[in-house]
Amino acid sequence: MEKLNDTLLYTLDKCFRTYNQFAQRNVRKAGYDITIDQWLILKSVAENPDITQNDISKIVFKDNASITRIIQLLINAGYLIREIHPSDRRRVNLTLTGSGKKITIDVNEIAIQNRTTALKNINEEAVQQMKNLLQQVIENCK
Amino acid sequence: MEKLNDTLLYTLDKCFRTYNQFAQRNVRKAGYDITIDQWLILKSVAENPDITQNDISKIVFKDNASITRIIQLLINAGYLIREIHPSDRRRVNLTLTGSGKKITIDVNEIAIQNRTTALKNINEEAVQQMKNLLQQVIENCK
DNA sequence: CATCAATAATTGATATATCAACAATTATTT
DNA sequence: AAATAATTGTTGATATATCAATTATTGATG
Numbered sequence: 001m002e003k004l005n006d007t008l009l010y011t012l013d014k015c016f017r018t019y020n021q022f023a024q025r026n027v028r029k030a031g032y033d034i035t036i037d038q039w040l041i042l043k044s045v046a047e048n049p050d051i052t053q054n055d056i057s058k059i060v061f062k063d064n065a066s067i068t069r070i071i072q073l074l075i076n077a078g079y080l081i082r083e084i085h086p087s088d089r090r091r092v093n094l095t096l097t098g099s100g101k102k103i104t105i106d107v108n109e110i111a112i113q114n115r116t117t118a119l120k121n122i123n124e125e126a127v128q129q130m131k132n133l134l135q136q137v138i139e140n141c142k
Numbered sequence: 143m144e145k146l147n148d149t150l151l152y153t154l155d156k157c158f159r160t161y162n163q164f165a166q167r168n169v170r171k172a173g174y175d176i177t178i179d180q181w182l183i184l185k186s187v188a189e190n191p192d193i194t195q196n197d198i199s200k201i202v203f204k205d206n207a208s209i210t211r212i213i214q215l216l217i218n219a220g221y222l223i224r225e226i227h228p229s230d231r232r233r234v235n236l237t238l239t240g241s242g243k244k245i246t247i248d249v250n251e252i253a254i255q256n257r258t259t260a261l262k263n264i265n266e267e268a269v270q271q272m273k274n275l276l277q278q279v280i281e282n283c284k
Numbered sequence: 285c286a287t288c289a290a291t292a293a294t295t296g297a298t299a300t301a302t303c304a305a306c307a308a309t310t311a312t313t314t
Numbered sequence: 315a316a317a318t319a320a321t322t323g324t325t326g327a328t329a330t331a332t333c334a335a336t337t338a339t340t341g342a343t344g
Contacts, residue, residue, distance in 0.1 A: 016158050
């Protein structure tokens with residue numbers, strides 16, 4: 001039987017988890033009480049002011065139900081406001097609060113730094129090539 | 143602010159999830175009621191008969207607590223037997239049952255097929271290079 | 285316009301991830 | 315040998331993932 005750690009999925013999994021834990025650790029260390037996943041949602045609202053939760057779920061590649069619950073936590077934390085959308089009562093209208101805006105920007109700085117560290121000694125071309133390969137794998141799995 | 147989907151972490155995340163969902167779907171479609179994560183644990187027991195739960199957690203890159211709970215599910219499903227280790231009463235002794243052995247092998251076949259599909263049109267050299275890059279990222283995050 | 289289909293979001297159930305606290309056992313130190 | 319430290323695993327609490335069922339609303343069709 002093929003050894004576990006020879007597979008690409010294994011390395012992918014390990015890399016993603018290592019990166020994610022590393023990034024999360026640095027955010028905590030800087031004193032911010034937010035997860036990377038929560039920040040990604042704040043960021044997608046910041047970048048797309050009129051976005052729906054459905055679209056967020058596609059962007060951050062998570063289930064609709066997860067988005068609802070994470071957003072509830074972000075509201076509890078005072079980073080987001082949820083209202084009924086004026087032109088479509090099925091939708092929600094998400095707005096960043098002042099502290100929501102601040103933490104989105106602050107954590108973004110840390111995220112950029114994280115990326116720099118994670119990609120140390122890897123040239124831009126190689127990163128691009130890796131992205132292309134990952135994209136090809138994604139296509140193959142559809 | 144940098145767009146979300148330009149980042150490597152994003153593509154990594156997406157690729158891993160897509161691959162995982164794809165693999166999981168194929169396992170279900172073949173009629174097996176087991177998750178990829180559960181199968182990975184069965185497989186690591188099959189490959190390392192005297193393994194501890196601590197070591198499993200390192201191999202599959204998960205928390206100790208998660209391993210305990212997943213193993214409990216595998217016991218409930220009749221795939222694993224847990225006993226006290228004869229020479230160290232702190233440890234557990236994990237053994238695959240007959241159906242545990244069978245499903246480990248069966249799902250392995252599907253996993254090999256999944257990998258082939260996922261890596262279609264990607265040559266061996268590129269896969270190896272991607273693994274190396276991912277490994278480099280892992281090192282950078284330590 | 286009444287009905288049916290589609291869409292947006294929520295909720296429930298179960299599995300898993302993570303951290304911290306804990307219990308049991310074994311190893312080490314003095 | 316007794317005290318202390320280290321190791322192995324479990325449990326509790328909370329967050330998240332996933333699927334299915336449900337509600338509310340809007341859109342489409344006859």
